[in-house]
Every structure is written in structure tokens, then in C-alpha cells.
Amino acid sequence: MPDTRGPRAAGDVPDDDDRRPRGHLTGRAAILALVVCAIALTLAYPVREYIAQRQEIAELRHRERLAQREVERLAEHRRRLSDEAYIKREARRRLHYCMPGEKCYVVLDGGADDAPQQTGPARKPPWYETLWRSVEAADRP
Template sequence: MSRDERDDPRGEDSPGAGARRASPALTSRAAILAVVMCAIALSLAYPVREYIAQRKEISDLQRKQAAARKKVDELAQRKRQLGDKSYIEREATRRLHYCRPDVTCYIVLDGGGDDGRTARKGGPANRPPWYETLWRSVEAADRPR
């Protein structure tokens, strides 16, 4: 046996040749597989992100559509109400104090001439109009301190 054969770790005659032949941590096949897996992951990352964004947008639009349907239903019900003559008459009587010609209407007054804006006995004093309050605050702001 020559010296080259004894120093050669791949020699078949050497007794520990099988033990030295342990596979390295990263073979060329494993490196290629890792590169392919990374390429697949990177090529799928953008479409998956877009898919998730589109699903979120779809759910948002479905939620908005449900709210719009609810609003349309409410408006349709309101339209039916406004088309009902008895509802219109009730609202005119309640809100606008209209009175039909064949009905006797009464207006109850409480004795005060200004729609109850005066102070009751033992209650707080009558407030001045808003413009007087405003003018007093302007005058107070102009006074030196």
C-alpha cells in the first residue's frame, strides 16, 4: 500500500472508511431542495396576501350591503307610512296642530301669554334674551382687569 492510499479517507481498504463517510450537514440535494422551497414560498406569498385582502374586502362589502338593505327596508316602510292617509292626518294633527273642518279643536292656555316661558311662583327668575346676555359678556370682556 502506498502512502497516498493510506492517507486517502475514501480508501476502501481502510477500516474506518464507513465511519468517516457520514453525510455532511448540507448536501447539494438539500441545498437545491431548500432553494426550491424558498422559491415556492416566495412565489405564493403575494397571491396569498392578495387572497386574504380580497376576502377581507368581500366581508366588508357584505357588511355594508346588509346595512344598505336594512336602510332600504326602513325607507320602504317609511314610504308606506307616508302613503297612508290616516298616518298623514295623525301627524298633521300632532306636529302641526292642524284641525279637520268637521272636528272641534281646543287650545288649552295656562294663563301665561308667552307659552310657559315665564318663571313659576317660587321658581328661578326669568332669563334675559340671548342678545342681552351676549352684549353683557362683550362689555365684560372689554373692561380692564
């Protein structure tokens, strides 16, 4: 809106708008900043909870998929266990079961040593053995 008072003389008192320094924070701007901060703080907790719930939902969906795969695997295993041929095959393989009327042989390798071979690093003694050895060593003169 144009100034209707006319040209100013050299000794006129400046308006309120002219007295306000430029670039400083005004009362309105301070209140606006305070309101914006209050809104941000008010929304921070619900937004954080929303994000946490979304992550939890994603984790639960992942666990549901894993559980569904396990159910499918177990259903397949159950189906196989109802098959008589599978049961016979597993009994022979796992239990070395011999069907009635069959002759079964167990072949033993005569040249093999019954003791297990150690191919890896030396076995570390248990903690109590190490403790006892240290007590015995401390007891010696």
C-alpha cells in the first residue's frame, strides 16, 4: 500500500517499520519458530513409533514366511513317511534292517585301525586337567 502522507521532511520521526532493524528476529518470527518446534516435537514420538512398528511388522512377516516353509517341509516329510517304500528304504539304510527271507552281510575292514585318526591340531586338555597340572607343578620344590 503506498504511503499517503506525502514526502517526509528531514526532521520527521520514522515509522515503526523504519525503526525496526532488518535481519533480526521479530516477535512474530520467534512465535512461528516456537510453533514449528512444538509441532516437530509433538510429531517426533509418534513417527518414531510408526517406524518401529513397521520394522516389527516386516520382521514378523519374515518369521511367518520361515514358519510357512517349515510347515511345508514337515508336510512333505509326513507325506514321505506315509509311503511304505520310503520306510523300508530308510530302515535298511539307517538301521541296517534285513527283511525276512533276505541274507544280509556286514563287511568289516580288517586292515583299518579301530582308533580314530587325529588329522587336525592337537586336542587341548580340559580346563580341570590344566588346573590340576598347575597345582601339581606349584607343589614341587
